Amino acid sequence: MEVTIEEEARAEIKIWNYVLGYVKIAVVKCAIELGIADVIENYGSPMPLSELATALRCEPSRLYRIMRFMVHDRIFKQEPINQHTVGFSSTPLSRHLIKGGEKSMAAFILLMSSPTGLAPWHSLSARVLETGNNISPFEVANGKDLWSYAEANPDFRELFNNAMGCDARLTVQATIEGCPEVFDGVESLVDVGGGNGTALSLLVKAFPWIRGINFDLPHVVAVSAKSDSIENVGGDMFMSIPNADAAFFMWVLHDWDDEECIKILKKCREAIPEDKGKVIIVEAVLEEDKEGDELGGVGLMLDMTMMGVTNKGKERTLKEWSYVLRQSGFTRFNVKPIRAVQSVIEAYP
Ligand SMILES: C[S@@+](CC[C@H](N)C(=O)[O-])C[C@H]1O[C@@H](n2cnc3c(N)ncnc32)[C@H](O)[C@@H]1O
Numbered sequence: 001m002e003v004t005i006e007e008e009a010r011a012e013i014k015i016w017n018y019v020l021g022y023v024k025i026a027v028v029k030c031a032i033e034l035g036i037a038d039v040i041e042n043y044g045s046p047m048p049l050s051e052l053a054t055a056l057r058c059e060p061s062r063l064y065r066i067m068r069f070m071v072h073d074r075i076f077k078q079e080p081i082n083q084h085t086v087g088f089s090s091t092p093l094s095r096h097l098i099k100g101g102e103k104s105m106a107a108f109i110l111l112m113s114s115p116t117g118l119a120p121w122h123s124l125s126a127r128v129l130e131t132g133n134n135i136s137p138f139e140v141a142n143g144k145d146l147w148s149y150a151e152a153n154p155d156f157r158e159l160f161n162n163a164m165g166c167d168a169r170l171t172v173q174a175t176i177e178g179c180p181e182v183f184d185g186v187e188s189l190v191d192v193g194g195g196n197g198t199a200l201s202l203l204v205k206a207f208p209w210i211r212g213i214n215f216d217l218p219h220v221v222a223v224s225a226k227s228d229s230i231e232n233v234g235g236d237m238f239m240s241i242p243n244a245d246a247a248f249f250m251w252v253l254h255d256w257d258d259e260e261c262i263k264i265l266k267k268c269r270e271a272i273p274e275d276k277g278k279v280i281i282v283e284a285v286l287e288e289d290k291e292g293d294e295l296g297g298v299g300l301m302l303d304m305t306m307m308g309v310t311n312k313g314k315e316r317t318l319k320e321w322s323y324v325l326r327q328s329g330f331t332r333f334n335v336k337p338i339r340a341v342q343s344v345i346e347a348y349p
């Protein structure tokens with residue numbers, strides 16, 4: 001088939017985007033480390049380069065080049081201050097770079113751009129080969145699987161748990177806004193693999209009738225947030241799960257293969273009441289590839305991440321979720337899309 005000049009031109013632009021693909025994460029890492037988004041947000045009106053450079057103690061011409069890149073990528077806006085000067089302003093995107101902000105993804109970006117975060121990507125091809133077995137690129141690079149490595153390295157554990165907390169804040173907010181009815185009548189909720197407790201603390205705040213149990217590996221809950229309405233319980237979800245009206249799983253089942261998910265979900269069935277119990281699963285549901293479906297593209301990148309960092313984890317289609325749930329003894333389920341890469345799946349015994 002004939003290739004048009006436009007197609008060839010688009011291909012060349014696209015290949016340069018792959019060649020220089022690391023630049024975007026390098027620049028946002030730099031912006032987070034310098035605190036650029038924090039300073040511009042606090043300034044409250046368009047901030048001139050000279051003041052930004054002074055506040056951050058940066059060399060103005062190099063800071064200008066960083067800002068020019070981020071304005072081009074629509075991270076910041078450039079707006080006139082007067083006839084002669086322009087200043088930089090925040091955008092919804094730049095607010096994700098504010099450290100500790102409620103929409104912050106800063107800790108996630110710091111995880112992904114850290115040496116440990118980048119290490120898995122050097123051995124993805126080995127994983128795909130027939131000889132690749134079930135050892136993840138993460139384990140090849142770090143000598144241990146993700147969970148054992150996190151247990152042995154407190155600094156990495158904190159980086160990882162803080163990164164997951166970033167997503168939890170955004171996704172739980174989207175869940176609360178998108179399908180609050182899921183939590184009606186739920187008096188006790190166990191968050192299985194709840195990490196540092198970010199998700200559960202937001203859920204009990206939004207739905208104050210819920211008594212929460214944050215359940216994770218013992219070394220994780222040892223440093224999880226403490227509160228009156230949440231009990232932290234350490235254990236292994238493959239062995240047993242604390243009893244509750246409902247079990248909540250966010251970004252946990254995609255870390256495991258079907259057989260492992262079925263084991264976990266069978267333990268979960270034992271933990272919830274047969275009549276009014278349910279599981280609430282917050283995970284991506286992959287769909288057929290649709291042109292321009294940006295969220296679908298994020299789901300597929302997440303699937304690559306699962307291939308890189310877990311030994312057997314993967315993202316699942318609706319058919320694959322249906323298989324896992326039915327094999328675990330759940331008779332019916334529904335899927336609720338929310339404003340996130342994940343959807344909310346409610347499944348009943
Ligand atoms: C990707 S994180 C998700 C954390 C949290 N649900 C969130 O979305 O922010 C997966 C969690 O599963 C936990 N986990 C791994 N193996 C586990 C096990 N055998 N029993 C209980 N939790 C486990 C990890 O410690 C980690 O906190």
Ligand SMILES: O=c1cc(-c2ccc(O)cc2)oc2c(O)c(O)ccc12
Pocket residue numbers: 111112116117118119120138146251252254255305309
């Ligand atoms: O988005 C992620 C990223 C990771 C990750 C990346 C790099 C590393 O060196 C370790 C972990 O892990 C994730 C994960 O386990 C998960 O359940 C969801 C998302 C991510």
